[in-house]
Amino acid sequence: MSYPALAARTAVVTGAASGMGAATARLLAANGARVAVLARRTDRLTELAAELTAAGGTALAVTADITDQASVDAAAEAVHATYGPVDLVVNNAGVMLPNPLADGRLDEWTRMIDTNLTGALRVLRAFTGDLAAAAAEGRTADLVNVSSIASHVLFPDYAVYGATKAALTQLSAALRTELGPLDVRVSTVEPGLTDTELGGHIDNPVLREQLGGMFGAIPALAAEDVADLIGYTVSRPRHVNLRQSIVLPTRQA
Secondary structure, three states, rough: OHHHHHHHOOOEEEOOOHHHHHHHHHHHHHHEEEEEEEEOOHHHHHHHHHHHHHHOEEEEEEEOOOOOHHHHHHHHHHHHHHHHHOOOEOOOOOOOOOOHHHHHHHHHHHHHHHHHHHHHHHHHHHHHHHHHHHHHHHOOOOEEEEOOOOOOOOOOOOOHHHHHHHHHHHHHHHHHHHHHHOOOOOOOOEOOOEEEEEHHHOOOHHHHHHHHHHHOOOOOOOHHHHHHHHHHHOOOOOOOOOOEEEOOOOOOO
């Protein structure tokens, strides 16, 4: 889709090595935004930045681990050194590690909380000042947090994942009370079943097969579908905030 309003934007997209993050970066760059793509996998980021540049876009690959404060701080410095302040942040990085709560997988719980919630906060800490400054100058400023339908719908064995996404959705709502008066828009996008690498980290064979069955039964969203919704959301007139969007495959209840 074409979104001319994005042509003058400077964006940061986390979790950009694959899936919804990469698709969002492609859409933003194709519409003229300068895009800094952040993730841990340097090779994937380098390939993506080269792809976007070859297609006529402007992209910067920045290796970053959002579970590490020093890494996020260094990434912010790299973005600012190349592009200056940003006016669009897409907090997309996340991990889904389902298992029965009785298994006591503290390793997975910690990783999900540190990525899906605290990691998002680290990114906010690094770039919220930029967004507030852009808005104060009369420019459009956006923070988009990518949550999940799991913040509303209960799935057995996904309790901690769902809790982290519910927390992110709640964080977005609270941030609107702080950033809205500064003219910074805060939007939450909550996808349902989407064909990405998110399920690839599941180490429980029963749950992995169960998720595969869902993909067999329901035509899933593509990452590009979610990216298009993000593009639409951040291209509205600056006084319009699409505060919360749930996007599902048609056959998903």
